[in-house]
Amino acid sequence: xxxxxxxxxxxxxxxxxxxxxxxxxxxxxxxxxxxxxxxxxxxxxxxxxxxxxxxxxxxxxxxxxxxxxxxxxxxxxxxxxxxxxxxxxxxxxxxxxxxxxxxxxxxxxxxxxxxxxxxxxxxxxxxxxxxxxxxxxxxxxxxxxxxxxxxxxxxxxxxxxxxxxxxxxxxxxxxxxxxxxxxxxxxxxxxxxxxxxxxxxxxxxxxxxxxxxxxxxxxxxxxxxxxxxxxxxxxxxxxxxxxxxxxxxxxxxxxxxxxxxxxxxxxxxxxxxxxxxxxxxxxxxxxxxxxxxxxxxxxxxxxxxx
Amino acid sequence: xxxxxxxxxxxxxxxxxxxxxxxxxxxxxxxxxxxxxxxxxxxxxxxxxxxxxxxxxxxxxxxxxxxxxxxxxxxxxxxxxxxxxxxxxxxxxxxxxxxxxxxxxxxxxxxxxxxxxxxxxxxxxxxxxxxxxxxxxxxxxxxxxxxxxxxxxxxxxxxxxxxxxxxxxxxxxxxxxxxxxxxxxxxxxxxxxxxxxxxxxxxxxxxxxxxxxxxxxxxxxxxxxxxxxxxxxxxxxxxxxxxxxxxxxxxxxxxxxxxxxxxxxxxxxxxxxxxxxxxxxxxxxxxxxxxxxxxxxxxxxxxxxxxxxxxxxxxxxxxxxxxxxxxxxxxxxxxxxxxxxxxxxxxxxxxxxxxxxxxxxxxxxxxxxxxxxxxxxxxxxxxxxxxxxxxxxxxxxxxxxxxxxxxxxxxxxxxxxxxxxxxxxxxxx
Numbered sequence: 001x002x003x004x005x006x007x008x009x010x011x012x013x014x015x016x017x018x019x020x021x022x023x024x025x026x027x028x029x030x031x032x033x034x035x036x037x038x039x040x041x042x043x044x045x046x047x048x049x050x051x052x053x054x055x056x057x058x059x060x061x062x063x064x065x066x067x068x069x070x071x072x073x074x075x076x077x078x079x080x081x082x083x084x085x086x087x088x089x090x091x092x093x094x095x096x097x098x099x100x101x102x103x104x105x106x107x108x109x110x111x112x113x114x115x116x117x118x119x120x121x122x123x124x125x126x127x128x129x130x131x132x133x134x135x136x137x138x139x140x141x142x143x144x145x146x147x148x149x150x151x152x153x154x155x156x157x158x159x160x161x162x163x164x165x166x167x168x169x170x171x172x173x174x175x176x177x178x179x180x181x182x183x184x185x186x187x188x189x190x191x192x193x194x195x196x197x198x199x200x201x202x203x204x205x206x207x208x209x210x211x212x213x214x215x216x217x218x219x220x221x222x223x224x225x226x227x228x229x230x231x232x233x234x235x236x237x238x239x240x241x242x243x244x245x246x247x248x249x250x251x252x253x254x255x256x257x258x259x260x261x262x263x264x265x266x267x268x269x270x271x272x273x274x275x276x277x278x279x280x281x282x283x284x285x286x287x288x289x290x291x292x293x294x295x296x297x298x299x300x301x302x303x304x305x306x
Numbered sequence: 307x308x309x310x311x312x313x314x315x316x317x318x319x320x321x322x323x324x325x326x327x328x329x330x331x332x333x334x335x336x337x338x339x340x341x342x343x344x345x346x347x348x349x350x351x352x353x354x355x356x357x358x359x360x361x362x363x364x365x366x367x368x369x370x371x372x373x374x375x376x377x378x379x380x381x382x383x384x385x386x387x388x389x390x391x392x393x394x395x396x397x398x399x400x401x402x403x404x405x406x407x408x409x410x411x412x413x414x415x416x417x418x419x420x421x422x423x424x425x426x427x428x429x430x431x432x433x434x435x436x437x438x439x440x441x442x443x444x445x446x447x448x449x450x451x452x453x454x455x456x457x458x459x460x461x462x463x464x465x466x467x468x469x470x471x472x473x474x475x476x477x478x479x480x481x482x483x484x485x486x487x488x489x490x491x492x493x494x495x496x497x498x499x500x501x502x503x504x505x506x507x508x509x510x511x512x513x514x515x516x517x518x519x520x521x522x523x524x525x526x527x528x529x530x531x532x533x534x535x536x537x538x539x540x541x542x543x544x545x546x547x548x549x550x551x552x553x554x555x556x557x558x559x560x561x562x563x564x565x566x567x568x569x570x571x572x573x574x575x576x577x578x579x580x581x582x583x584x585x586x587x588x589x590x591x592x593x594x595x596x597x598x599x600x601x602x603x604x605x606x607x608x609x610x611x612x613x614x615x616x617x618x619x620x621x622x623x624x625x626x627x628x629x630x631x632x633x634x635x636x637x638x639x640x641x642x643x644x645x646x647x648x649x650x651x652x653x654x655x656x657x658x659x660x661x662x663x664x665x666x667x668x669x670x671x672x673x674x675x676x677x678x679x680x681x682x683x684x685x686x687x688x689x690x691x692x693x694x695x696x697x698x699x700x701x702x703x704x705x706x707x708x709x710x711x712x713x714x715x716x717x718x719x720x721x722x723x724x725x726x727x728x729x730x731x732x733x734x735x
Contacts, residue, residue: 003537010529017527130620131365132582133553145562151536154561157529226561227526228553232361236526271530276493276520278530 006151007272008265013161015264017223019257020164021237022244023171024215030251031188031208035107037114038095039216039241040234041121042088046217047224047233048129050084051136074139084221085214091121092213096206118234125231134229136221160222167218168257175253184208188251243282247289249299258297259289347390348383348648348735350375350635351410353431353442354421358398359523359549362578363423363627367446368393370624370631371420373615378639385642392416396427398549403427407434407442416440417648417735420635423549423576423627425449425496432461439650439731441657443634446627448574449496450503450715453681457722459730460650462657463681464634465626468500468546468573469507469715471593474686474708475571476507476544479591483569484541485513490531490555492547493520500546500573503717508544516540525551528558535568544571545590552579556587565589575689577625580701588691588701595684596629596669597702604668623699633667637675648735651727671709679722683710 021043028036036042052058054076059065068076095117102109142159145152175181187194187204195201219237227233244263248255266285271278289297352371355364375389383389392414394406403422410416411434419435419442422428428447435442436458444452444463448471453463480487487508491501501518508515517538519531535543547555552572559565570590580588598609612624624632641656642648659677664685667673673684685707692703 006533006537007530010533014527014529131362132578132620133362133580134582135557135584135587143561151533152562152564154529154558156561226554226558228550228557230362230550230553232357236524267527268530271527272534275531275534276522279522279524 004269006149006153007269009153010272011265011268012261013157013264014268015261016161016164016168017157017226018240018244018264019260020160020167020215020219020222022241022248022256022260023167024212024219025241026245026248026251026253026256027171027215028209028212029245030253031184032205033107034099034110034114035242036095036209036212037111037238038092038117038121039212040237041118041125042092042213042216042234043220043223043237044125044229044231044234045091045121045220046084046088046214047136047220047229048125048134049087049217050080050221051129051134051229053080053083054137072139073137074141077139081218081221085217088217088220089210089214092216093206093210095213096209099209100202118238122231122234129231131231136224136229138225154226156225160226163222167215171215172253240282243286245296247286247296249296251300252296252298255296255298345387347388348385348418348642349414349416350389350391350638351407351414351416351419352391352393352421353396353403353406353410353419353427354393354445354631355398355423355427356393356395359551360398360423363446363549363576364396364398364421366578366621366625366627367421367423367631369612369616369619370628370633371445371635373612373628374632374635374639376615377611378636384639385646385648389639396422396424396431398424398427400424400426400430403430404434407431407440411435411438411440417650417733418638419443420638421445421631422447424494425452425499426494428452428461429456429495432456432458435460436725436730439733441638441650441653443638445630445634446576447496449499450718451495451499451721453676453679453715454499454718454721455723457679457681457718457724459654459680459725459727461680462634462675463679464630465682466574466593466595466684466686466713467503467681467715467718468496469503469717470686470713471574472500472504472507472544472571473713473715474593474688474706475573475591476504476513477511478688478706479542479544479569479571480508480511480513485511486516486539486541487513488516488535488538488540488543488568489518490535490543490545490547491518491520492551493522496548497521497546501544503715504544504546504571504573506717513542521547521551521555523551526554528555532558532562532564535564540568542569542571543590544573546573548574548576549579553583556580556583556589559589560584560586575702576627578621578627581621581625581699585691585693585695585701591688591690591705594626594687594689594702596626597687597689597704598623598625599696599700599702600668600687600704602668602670603665608668629668633662637662649732650735651730651732654727654730670707673710678724679715679718680724681715681718683714685709686713 056065056068244259248259266281270281354368396403423446425447428444448465448467450467491497572592575592645652645656662673669685671685688706689702
């Protein structure tokens, strides 16, 4: 039994990282009813923007570039954590502007457009940063390992899980405790009423998409020091994110968090005892939950169920 | 009595009918014939991955082939004919590999197929190639089954395989670090075949396999496996994990500082998988067929040609994947030239048993294309991270080199059953 404990801890940390990945995805699906297949590319883009910020790639070998690189890595890392998501948000907003003609049409149009956007972003990354593997350096204080119960754990992974917890709390606070969050939630519930109350729905959608994209970018910065950074790294993200929001219930914030933790636990524990099934366990969990409860763990009841 | 008169119309009609009959009743094995006009370009289908787990290696493989073709075209082509290429992405997926091979052969009229990193994809392509008699060069996939039970008359395997690399590494590691070994295996054909070969060698050298952890393709989080390794406490971890999976594994092992204890054997290390990574990611020992830092004649010029042809490539020096792509293609073109024909059977005969001088291949030993398995028997190098690099590209330190005889995959000699020449469709490309 004691042997299982480290795997449960590992599964929980992994689950929090999955939750971080799914946050932006669930926000966009919940509010805009758009399945954003470019989520993975925005994840990668955030990480590449952070890479350019951290390594001073923006500034080249100018005097400012040299000064920038002389700053402590911790300071540059914090700056990258802000700049990366902001720029990813900008890219997300451009995608939202392109999406506008698809509103009110069959969902397939939005799906195809975001799929196309994903390909474009990935290709742009290849053109700008090349096809090879990159490494996002993190400050020494959060790098390395520590011993717990005679086993070595990664400091960075615990930092990332803690950061994911903070991000989840922050997004919850924003949605539940601020007037902007109230408008976003109202927009997801009844967008026409929000418009009738005088709010600019176009601006709301733009901001929600930007916010979702910034969360994708943030997840990219946090996860790529573990997963590695390459132009197609976003592909590794879209499927777990999609699974998580379906298991959790489309549009449900806490449903997504709960589902992510369950997915993390199932992958973590099967990874130790039946490793060949570790990836498959996500899909089995999906089948088990959706088979019993078609709207997911905390999804809203559909009109047909009333 | 009327005398029959053979008119020109009747003669032409008879000739056409006879021709049609001959074509209809002709030998079915000669089912595809392309006009071998001397001005017609020779078409090579490139079957490398541009997406999926081996996208990066696929790009490097492709660059190698294109440099060999460009050099041949600059000299006037082969048999006076230019060489053209068509590339379709095989997506690191066997089903796509089959579709791509079918399309390149039937719709693009390619007379040769070149390229693979994933053994599953290579196997799928080679089945289509054999059915059509199209020569296929498996440039970079290294499952022992590729030149064992999945060998084909039309297929030639250019990389060292899992057994070759394991032979170079296992004994040294058991002697140096101890015999308790844990296998970390990518859950697909290359991983399984390599692990099987490693197991055999561990038994042979008196070691013991404590456990085997299977890693599904696409795994990005290795923490569960790494915890399990710590709980099992082996002397050596023998890893057969490739592509992007391996990159993620390396980063996570380095973060935990587990690169030196336990000792790691990373069966083979493809250059594109580690290029640009920090040096602490490059732990353990691993096999390779070539390194740009080998102190051999021709290496420096080869690197310069690469840099001239690919000035904007982020990978500033060629690695083993590029090398295999280049060598395979160059030798195919040389075989066509030696055959004096583009007939596939004639070219196959030129390739079988062909000896390639060490100096030409920039390796320490002469290499030979084994006529029984169609795998290139070549020098295998055992390397580790270079703790005294001359520059940021100088990532490997070559520890030992093994001659082809010392690392020969004996098992494949018995398991490979090549189709006969008669059972292989013949055509001129």
